[in-house]
Amino acid sequence: MSEIASVSIRPFDLPLKEPFxxxxxxxxxxxxxxxxxxTESGVTGxxxxxxxxxxxxxxxxxxxxxxxxxxxLIEGREVGNYRELVxxxxxxxxxxxxxxxxxxxxxxxxxxxxxxxxxxELFGGTPGRxxxxxxxxxxxxxxxADRAVCAAEAGYExxxxxxxxxxxxxxxxxxxxxxxxxxxxxxxxxxxxxxPKETARFAEELRTRGIDLDLIEQPVPASDIAGLAATRDIVxxxxxxxxxxxxxxxxxxxxxxxxxxxxxxxxxKSGPLAVADIAAIAESSxxxxxxxxxLESAVGIHTSAHIVAGIGAFSHVDLDGNRLLAEDxxxxxxxxxxxxxxGHGVIPIE
Amino acid sequence: MSEIASVSIRPFDLPLKEPFxxxxxxxxxxxxxxxxxxTESGVTGxxxxxxxxxxxxxxxxxxxxxxxxxxxLIEGREVGNYRELVxxxxxxxxxxxxxxxxxxxxxxxxxxxxxxxxxxELFGGTPGRxxxxxxxxxxxxxxxADRAVCAAEAGYExxxxxxxxxxxxxxxxxxxxxxxxxxxxxxxxxxxxxxPKETARFAEELRTRGIDLDLIEQPVPASDIAGLAATRDIVxxxxxxxxxxxxxxxxxxxxxxxxxxxxxxxxxKSGPLAVADIAAIAESSxxxxxxxxxLESAVGIHTSAHIVAGIGAFSHVDLDGNRLLAEDxxxxxxxxxxxxxxGHGVIPIE
Numbered sequence: 288m289s290e291i292a293s294v295s296i297r298p299f300d301l302p303l304k305e306p307f308x309x310x311x312x313x314x315x316x317x318x319x320x321x322x323x324x325x326t327e328s329g330v331t332g333x334x335x336x337x338x339x340x341x342x343x344x345x346x347x348x349x350x351x352x353x354x355x356x357x358x359x360l361i362e363g364r365e366v367g368n369y370r371e372l373v374x375x376x377x378x379x380x381x382x383x384x385x386x387x388x389x390x391x392x393x394x395x396x397x398x399x400x401x402x403x404x405x406x407x408e409l410f411g412g413t414p415g416r417x418x419x420x421x422x423x424x425x426x427x428x429x430x431x432a433d434r435a436v437c438a439a440e441a442g443y444e445x446x447x448x449x450x451x452x453x454x455x456x457x458x459x460x461x462x463x464x465x466x467x468x469x470x471x472x473x474x475x476x477x478x479x480x481x482x483p484k485e486t487a488r489f490a491e492e493l494r495t496r497g498i499d500l501d502l503i504e505q506p507v508p509a510s511d512i513a514g515l516a517a518t519r520d521i522v523x524x525x526x527x528x529x530x531x532x533x534x535x536x537x538x539x540x541x542x543x544x545x546x547x548x549x550x551x552x553x554x555x556k557s558g559p560l561a562v563a564d565i566a567a568i569a570e571s572s573x574x575x576x577x578x579x580x581x582l583e584s585a586v587g588i589h590t591s592a593h594i595v596a597g598i599g600a601f602s603h604v605d606l607d608g609n610r611l612l613a614e615d616x617x618x619x620x621x622x623x624x625x626x627x628x629x630g631h632g633v634i635p636i637e
Numbered sequence: 638m639s640e641i642a643s644v645s646i647r648p649f650d651l652p653l654k655e656p657f658x659x660x661x662x663x664x665x666x667x668x669x670x671x672x673x674x675x676t677e678s679g680v681t682g683x684x685x686x687x688x689x690x691x692x693x694x695x696x697x698x699x700x701x702x703x704x705x706x707x708x709x710l711i712e713g714r715e716v717g718n719y720r721e722l723v724x725x726x727x728x729x730x731x732x733x734x735x736x737x738x739x740x741x742x743x744x745x746x747x748x749x750x751x752x753x754x755x756x757x758e759l760f761g762g763t764p765g766r767x768x769x770x771x772x773x774x775x776x777x778x779x780x781x782a783d784r785a786v787c788a789a790e791a792g793y794e795x796x797x798x799x800x801x802x803x804x805x806x807x808x809x810x811x812x813x814x815x816x817x818x819x820x821x822x823x824x825x826x827x828x829x830x831x832x833p834k835e836t837a838r839f840a841e842e843l844r845t846r847g848i849d850l851d852l853i854e855q856p857v858p859a860s861d862i863a864g865l866a867a868t869r870d871i872v873x874x875x876x877x878x879x880x881x882x883x884x885x886x887x888x889x890x891x892x893x894x895x896x897x898x899x900x901x902x903x904x905x906k907s908g909p910l911a912v913a914d915i916a917a918i919a920e921s922s923x924x925x926x927x928x929x930x931x932l933e934s935a936v937g938i939h940t941s942a943h944i945v946a947g948i949g950a951f952s953h954v955d956l957d958g959n960r961l962l963a964e965d966x967x968x969x970x971x972x973x974x975x976x977x978x979x980g981h982g983v984i985p986i987e
Contacts, residue, residue, distance in 0.1 A: 288758075320824060333663055365763060368762045370760070370762055370949060374949075398758075402753075408717050408748075409759065410720070411720025411910070412719070412720055454948050512821035535917060535920070536923075538921065538923050539892065539918070564921060567913070567914035567918065568889070568917065568918055568921060570885070570914075572889050597720065599720060599724075
């Protein structure tokens with residue numbers, strides 16, 4: 288094991304295939320950051336963060352500045368003491384989720400490359416194939432249906448549909464997708480856009496049309512834990528907490544208040560070690576687990592896929608960020624992520 | 638990474654320096670089991686369990702039989718998928734804590750030795766020195782005071798005193814120890830022997846004598862979570878849950894019911910991966926963490942010490958099991974465990 292010799296951070300801008308609209312706003316490109324960390328023994332680790340301001344708070348520039356500021360704390364430190372480093376980073380820069388995701392990933396990646404082990408094994412299992420759903424953003428119903436047809440042709444068996452606006456329009460979009468993709472498992476993500484009653488009306492209208500949903504994600508505002516619990520009480524579809532859970536402490540609150548059936552953990556909100564903690568809390572509380580992403584390239588997405596392979600407890604996998612990019616750092620397509628080590632196995636040389 | 642080729646189990650009887658009395662009964666020797674696991678690449682992993690029937694339920698013979706029965710499940714399986722194996726073992730043999738502790742340790746040890754990494758790094762940090770307290774069992778006050786003097790001479794700065802019987806006698810024993818070891822940090826372990834009111838009387842009598850306690854461990858019966866919470870309400874000393882928490886699910890219940898200030902996690906109750914989960918739950922709920930042990934040799938104790946070094950969140954370390962043995966598998970004494978890898982670093986060749 289060796290010390291961290293240097294850390295460098297740069298913007299990592301990745302054009303999208305097309306603008307990505309959700310109820311919180313529209314992303315025109317992935318404005319990410321890339322952390323490159325060198326150890327004194329010459330090993331390099333890579334980490335990516337994907338700030339989306341209405342979700343993570345950080346702009347790309349702010350995340351880059353935060354990541355740069357971590358150098359003072361981690362340079363000269365033993366990479367094998369990765370948990371202590373991550374704990375200190377969380378205390379030093381609370382809430383800086385995207386920046387710390389990138390730095391933490393680079394630390395863990397460098398550690399695993401030094402030890403020549405795949406990242407997944409640090410979390411409990413060997414790397415394997417990880418299957419993801421595909422997300423359909425807020426689009427006209429006909430366009431959304433076209434996407435669903437293309438997704439089915441590409442092999443996707445699970446679709447996640449963005450909602451959270453006008454309930455009638457949202458119902459039409461989901462119905463249009465269900466009509467052309469009758470075999471697909473469907474999830475819905477309202478990104479905080481509804482009230483509990485709107486969520487109930489949405490669920491009821493789909494039920495009367497005979498459309499089953501696997502889950503409804505984050506129907507109400509992130510800070511409204513009571514509203515999340517109330518929604519869960521009045522809606523028959525399982526409710527997932529996403530933006531309400533950034534930290535393991537948030538997960539404990541959801542458990543205490545019985546506010547969700549599922550927790551959607553994301554490295555982009557929590558970082559790898561806290562995602563493992565959230566998984567432990569969810570499993571111990573008999574909540575289901577989902578893993579999601581922001582708009583990361585394969586650097587971030589394969590990191591998440593390693594954690595899925597390692598922990599093995601995720602019932603719902605929504606790791607399609609790199610499938611929405613015009614060009615990824617690796618050549619891959621379709622619903623299967625093929626991951627390997629050491630580390631997360633990706634080298635983002637453009 | 639390679640497959641598990643064979644597993645063998647044998648009794649591992651270790652005489653104690655002297656009989657060890659707690660409120661639940663007296664142990665005359667450590668009647669342990671030793672698991673030896675060979676992988677197809679020729680690496681050997683070792684694990685130990687230390688059944689104490691009034692705590693773990695299992696006799697030595699029962700634990701050995703359970704451990705033998707795990708062979709069918711784990712032989713031929715990839716050691717790198719250690720989390721999946723442990724999950725399956727827990728489902729197949731629920732409640733068989735000592736047997737699964739031994740088998741899980743042997744799996745993790747073999748995995749780490751194959752990867753040539755210290756066990757601690759699987760949990761987050763490099764191996765280091767780990768300092769333990771020393772336990773003073775139920776003894777006459779004068780004898781207990783003699784032990785405290787010897788402990789101070791041997792360098793122990795923290796003492797744990799067994800109680801849980803007649804409150805007046807217990808108060809006298811603790812006072813006798815405090816009198817001769819005024820600089821030692823004191824913990825008390827009632828091993829389920831008291832009611833909430835007895836605990837309050839005990840704490841009050843020590844307070845009037847000016848004796849501070851770091852914590853009172855498991856004052857009331859393991860299944861009485863309401864009683865634990867009631868004790869916490871009426872007693873000013875921090876209350877630790879020990880026998881009330883075997884699983885992460887138990888830890889969630891303590892959190893939900895606000896039943897303790899501290900969780901005492903033990904590999905002998907939970908196994909390494911579940912101890913990490915319990916640590917995540919406790920930290921996320923702002924509970925303090927303690928780690929304890931049964932009567933293990935250095936095989937089990939160093940496994941625990943690696944987890945302390947790796948996770949780094951344990952405020953109270955009670956890992957003195959091997960210090961109570963007439964002879965350990967390694968040559969060591971005093972409050973410091975010096976641990977190293979690969980794996981847990983101990984080879985129990987007699």
